[in-house]
Each structure stands twice: as C-alpha cells, then as structure tokens.
Amino acid sequence: MSTEVKVPTLGESISEATIGEWLKQPGDAVAQDEPVCSLETDKVAIDVNAPVAGIMGDLLAAVGDNVEVGALIARIEDGAGAGAKTVAPRNEEEPAPKNDDKTAGQQSDVADAAVLSPAVRRAVLEHGIDPASVKGSGRDGRLTKDDVLVAAKARDSDSAITADDAAKAAPTSTSAADEDRKVERVRMTRLRQTIAKRLKSAQDNAALLTTFNDVDMSAVIEARTRYKDLFAKKHDVRLGFMGFFAKASCLALKDIPSVNGQIDGDEIVYHEFVDISVAVSAPNGLVVPVVRNADRKSFARIEKNIAEFGQKAKDGTLTMDDMKGGTFTISNGGVFGSLMSTPIINPPQSAVLGLHRIEDRAVVIDGKVEVRPMMYIALSYDHRLIDGREAVTALKIIKDAIEDPTRLLIDL
Incomplete structure (x- = not known):
C-alpha cells in the first residue's frame, strides 16, 4: 500500500513550482513530516514533508520539472524501519559499529538533516x-x-x-593549460529566473528615472555611537542605519503619497500605510521581505524585523508571507561597497531608495572645507506616476531627516 505525496499549497497567487532537489531517493526510509523534496517558487524554497512514515517509492517528477499545486510527485510505500535515515554502505575494511552506536548515529543523521x-x-x-x-x-x-x-x-x-x-615535480603539458579553461553550465533557479523577468519587465513597462543626493551621516553616526550600547541592552538588537532610513522614508512617503502609491490599470492606488520591502541577499539571489506598518513601528521593532529577515534569508527559511506586498523598497548596496547606483523599482511599487557606502569626503560647511562622512542616496521612480518635483522633494525630506534626526521625533 502506498501514500501519495502532492505539491502543497504554496501561497497566494502561486500556482506552480519547480522541483529543486529530491532529498530522499527510492528505497530510503522516511519519517513522518521529514522533508523529502525541495520546491523552488518565484520567491522562496519550500520543503515538501512526508505525510506518513515508510519507504520512499517512485519519484514521479524530475529535478527541474514544473509542477502545479496538488500535483502527484511521489509515493511512499509501507515498510518497516521507517523513521531512520538510510546509511551508506560501510567500507569492508572498517570494523562494524556496535548496535548502540549505529542507532545513535542514525538518529543524529535525521536530526542534522531536519535543521x-x-x-x-x-x-x-x-x-x-x-x-x-x-x-x-x-x-x-x-x-x-x-x-x-x-x-x-x-x-x-x-x-x-x-x-x-x-x-x-611533474613535467608540464598542454593538457594542464586546457584544464584551466573549463566551462560550467548551471541551470538558473526559478527564483533567479523570476528576478530576471521582473527586473526586465520593470524596465520595459515603467518610465524609470533616478534622482540623486548626498547625505552628511555625522549626526546619525554620533547618535549610534552614543546610544548603541544602551539600545542593544534594552532591546536586544543592534542599532543600525536602516532604522533611521526607514523612519525617514516614512516621513517622505506621508508627505508625498504618490511615492508610496502604484498604478493599477488606469487607476492610481494610494496607500495610507507604509510597508517597506527591505532588499537582502539570500543564497539563491536577492529577496525583499516586508517590514509591515513601518510608519507605526519603533526603531527597535524595525531593527528587530530587519535582523530576523536577514537571519532567515541566510538560513533559507523566508516564507511567502514574509515577502508578500510592500509599498516601497530600500536597497542597501553600500554593504557591498557600492558608491553609487540606479536601483530598479520592485513592481508594482513605484519607487525604490538606494543606499550606498559611507566615505569621508571634503565638503564646504559655512564657507569652510571640512571632512565629513558622506553617503550618496538615489531614488528611482516610475515617472508615469511620480513627477520629478515630487521625487526630488521626497529624497530631500529623507536627506534632511538623516542629517537632523530630531525631525524623526517631531514628525517634521
């Protein structure tokens, strides 16, 4: 008797996925709820867990196949010994392990695989x-x-x-040189394919334009230096730059609603809330989890959300709900050393703020040349919805709030 393994519900508007990897092969022992397959969707990787314990049966879809929600992809057969991961054959020259050691090793393998x-x-x-x-x-x-x-x-x-x-010690040969000129072809992941399509679609469909400004980071750096230890002690999270830019962006989006809006057919949708998509690097590419209601959250709550998303992205455990929606995006290329860039909007959003590295530069302050920690910031926007005056004003609001963080406290 066998039990069917089907593609689970993947989330709102997601109807299909790609088989990324089979974690179990026919004949392998499977424990109930143990991952047997990894699916790649447009946004995240999702494990398919075994509905019952047993022995892995036929695999009905191959790696790289596109499968729809509810599709039958494998079977699990009834069998004894279910729940223990199959162990590779040992070398005949090695002494056979004791039964207790073998059992402990199998349980450890299962536990390790699960995390x-x-x-x-x-x-x-x-x-x-x-x-x-x-x-x-x-x-x-x-x-x-x-x-x-x-x-x-x-x-x-x-x-x-x-x-x-x-x-x-060996004689040289022409074949050694040839070995250095290998070419490797790797299939694009579904996530990378989706990123490519969405970014190209944004270029094709939106009237993209970018405006730039530079920001004196002295005040924010001073505030972080003064309060970072107390902040970490009280809130158990590091005080970073992103919290300041998120709150500054909220001020700008409230004053210039079109920057927080989007085009839907022949209508403009204005949002009375701010859900900020924060671009973070994940193993399979760039992803944008969403800090919801950022305009109503404290610095600590925003920083905690961002830290949690960063860890989940690193672990590959981001969910569909983490990345659903978003009205505005902040992308920080500065962490990789970028001096300046023109970020591309994340459709259907209409604007994205690009942050860059901080470097000491000579600037004129009150007629005197001083060295200040400066950052270039960029706002890319859809000119179909946002006028140049609105974009420049929004970026200037962000600049002023960062250079004088008191504005964040008095909503100015």
Missing part, C-alpha cells in the same frame, strides 16, 4: 561537504550556505597547495 535548509542541503551535496565537520554560524548554531562555501573553499585551497607541490 538544514534547502539551500544548505543543496550546497552540501554540490560541494561534498560533511555537515558534521562544519561549525554553523546561524541562529542556534545552524549551518548556513556561507558556512558550507567557506568550508569548501578551505578544502579546495588545501588541495590546490598539494597539487601545486606535485606539479612542480
């Missing part, structure tokens, strides 16, 4: 890394994709040193 996100599992398989040999840097010591990549790089570096030593 690995789909992105981490994929990285582990691709690079041949033993998860138990890598110390996790994620929350509660969880393994992240970056941990796996660092471990793989360190291993490859060690191997390269050994290979170089051997090469010095």
Whole structure:
C-alpha cells in the first residue's frame, strides 16, 4: 500500500513550482513530516514533508520539472524501519559499529538533516561537504550556505597547495593549460529566473528615472555611537542605519503619497500605510521581505524585523508571507561597497531608495572645507506616476531627516 505525496499549497497567487532537489531517493526510509523534496517558487524554497512514515517509492517528477499545486510527485510505500535515515554502505575494511552506536548515529543523521535548509542541503551535496565537520554560524548554531562555501573553499585551497607541490615535480603539458579553461553550465533557479523577468519587465513597462543626493551621516553616526550600547541592552538588537532610513522614508512617503502609491490599470492606488520591502541577499539571489506598518513601528521593532529577515534569508527559511506586498523598497548596496547606483523599482511599487557606502569626503560647511562622512542616496521612480518635483522633494525630506534626526521625533 502506498501514500501519495502532492505539491502543497504554496501561497497566494502561486500556482506552480519547480522541483529543486529530491532529498530522499527510492528505497530510503522516511519519517513522518521529514522533508523529502525541495520546491523552488518565484520567491522562496519550500520543503515538501512526508505525510506518513515508510519507504520512499517512485519519484514521479524530475529535478527541474514544473509542477502545479496538488500535483502527484511521489509515493511512499509501507515498510518497516521507517523513521531512520538510510546509511551508506560501510567500507569492508572498517570494523562494524556496535548496535548502540549505529542507532545513535542514525538518529543524529535525521536530526542534522531536519535543521538544514534547502539551500544548505543543496550546497552540501554540490560541494561534498560533511555537515558534521562544519561549525554553523546561524541562529542556534545552524549551518548556513556561507558556512558550507567557506568550508569548501578551505578544502579546495588545501588541495590546490598539494597539487601545486606535485606539479612542480611533474613535467608540464598542454593538457594542464586546457584544464584551466573549463566551462560550467548551471541551470538558473526559478527564483533567479523570476528576478530576471521582473527586473526586465520593470524596465520595459515603467518610465524609470533616478534622482540623486548626498547625505552628511555625522549626526546619525554620533547618535549610534552614543546610544548603541544602551539600545542593544534594552532591546536586544543592534542599532543600525536602516532604522533611521526607514523612519525617514516614512516621513517622505506621508508627505508625498504618490511615492508610496502604484498604478493599477488606469487607476492610481494610494496607500495610507507604509510597508517597506527591505532588499537582502539570500543564497539563491536577492529577496525583499516586508517590514509591515513601518510608519507605526519603533526603531527597535524595525531593527528587530530587519535582523530576523536577514537571519532567515541566510538560513533559507523566508516564507511567502514574509515577502508578500510592500509599498516601497530600500536597497542597501553600500554593504557591498557600492558608491553609487540606479536601483530598479520592485513592481508594482513605484519607487525604490538606494543606499550606498559611507566615505569621508571634503565638503564646504559655512564657507569652510571640512571632512565629513558622506553617503550618496538615489531614488528611482516610475515617472508615469511620480513627477520629478515630487521625487526630488521626497529624497530631500529623507536627506534632511538623516542629517537632523530630531525631525524623526517631531514628525517634521
């Protein structure tokens, strides 16, 4: 007797996904609720869990196949020993482990597999890394994709040193040079395909324009330096720059409603709330989780939301609900060293704020040349809805609030 494994409900407006990885193969023992498959959607990776315990049966969809919600993708057969992960055959030269040790090892394997996100599992398989040999840097010591990549790089570096030593003693040949010119083709993930389509669609359909300004970060840096320890002690979260820019953006969006609006057919939709999409880097690409009602939240709550999203993105555990909606986006290319950029809007939104790196520059203050920590900021907007005067004014409001953070307290 077998039990069907079907594609679960994926979230609002998501009707299909792509098979990203089979975590179980036919013949593997499966525990109830254990992940057997990883699905890639337009936004996140989702695990498909086993509805019952048993033995993995036929796989009815291959990696890369597009499958609709409710589609039958596998079967789980009745069988004994369900719940223990199958163990690879041991080397005949190795002594057989004691029964107690074997049971403990199997349980440990299952526990380890359960806490690995789909992105981490994929990285582990691709690079041949033993998860138990890598110390996790994620929350509660969880393994992240970056941990796996660092471990793989360190291993490859060690191997390269050994290979170089051997090469010095071996005669050179033309085939060695050819080995350095390999070409690798990797299928685009569904998320990367969606990012590509959405960004191209934004360029094709919106009348994109970008306005720039620069901001003296002295006041914000001073405030962070003065209060960061007290803030962290009271709220258990770091006081970052993003909270200041989020609150400053809320002031601008309230004063210039079109920047917080969107075009829907032949109508303009104005939002009386501010849901800020914060662009963060995830293992499979850029994602934009949403800080909801940012205009009503405190600095601490905004910073906590952003920190939680950053950790979830790193672990590959962001959900559909985390990224649903959004009326305005903030993207911080400065964390990667960007000096200036023209960000692309996140449809159907009409504007995006781009932040960049802070660097000391000579500026004229009251007729004197001074060195100040400056940041270029950019506002890209849909000119079909937002006029140039409105865009420039909104960016100036953000600039003024950052340079004089008191404005954030008195709503000015």
